[in-house]
Amino acid sequence: MPSIPEAGLELEPAAAAELFGDRLELARQFTKNLADQGELRGLIGPLELPRLWTRHVLNSAIAAPLFSGSVADVGSGAGLPGVVLAIARPDVQWTLIEPMERRTDWLSEQVAELGLDNVTVMRARGEDVGLEFDMITARAVSALRTLVPIVAPLVRDGGELALLKGTGAPAEIEAAQKALRKYKVSDVRVEVLGEGVLTETTRVVRGIVRAD
Numbered sequence: 001m002p003s004i005p006e007a008g009l010e011l012e013p014a015a016a017a018e019l020f021g022d023r024l025e026l027a028r029q030f031t032k033n034l035a036d037q038g039e040l041r042g043l044i045g046p047l048e049l050p051r052l053w054t055r056h057v058l059n060s061a062i063a064a065p066l067f068s069g070s071v072a073d074v075g076s077g078a079g080l081p082g083v084v085l086a087i088a089r090p091d092v093q094w095t096l097i098e099p100m101e102r103r104t105d106w107l108s109e110q111v112a113e114l115g116l117d118n119v120t121v122m123r124a125r126g127e128d129v130g131l132e133f134d135m136i137t138a139r140a141v142s143a144l145r146t147l148v149p150i151v152a153p154l155v156r157d158g159g160e161l162a163l164l165k166g167t168g169a170p171a172e173i174e175a176a177q178k179a180l181r182k183y184k185v186s187d188v189r190v191e192v193l194g195e196g197v198l199t200e201t202t203r204v205v206r207g208i209v210r211a212d
Contacts, residue, residue: 008049009035015197016053019061019088026087026114031057033110034078041106043078054200056080059164060139062194062202064088066162069134072097074126074151075141076107081164083110085137086119093118095133099125126150132159139164144205145176152183157211161185162204169203184210 020027038044060081073082076096086094098104104123111119136151169190188207
């Protein structure tokens, strides 16, 4: 049964059990922690509690089946989507990249409390990481035309971008054509996830990164 929500926190949607399975209790704990501390620590805005599950947690979790191997979440912030995806996919190795100390402190606390041994927290700007991953994700970081130059160099040859975006994703792709060509990102498309499952669907911009 869903737990009783904190004051003002959205009631847990039925889809949470489907998306998290036997990891649901961890998702509940993370959502509770974010509800309790998120606004105070500058991680979420004051209007987010009534839609925290729907707009943020499940919006991130619905993308979990897309990932494999080693994945970096660039600009992880409150852990959306990185912590949520790490809960949903314990078989994937996650690196949460975030430049702000107060946010990396939060991320490290959550990783420790939830026992997420598949997660590394890295305090850095995406441009300064100097590592390669099988896949890169990001959510609510910046427009695609400015995000691609940051994240594409972090993808191994033949690896993939899977970037969570809003309804303007097709327009962002159009505006980012120059950057996509420069950084050799091909097969770029938008996938809409969660239809018939979530009240708000998730759009993911996917593309393959080639070295030459």
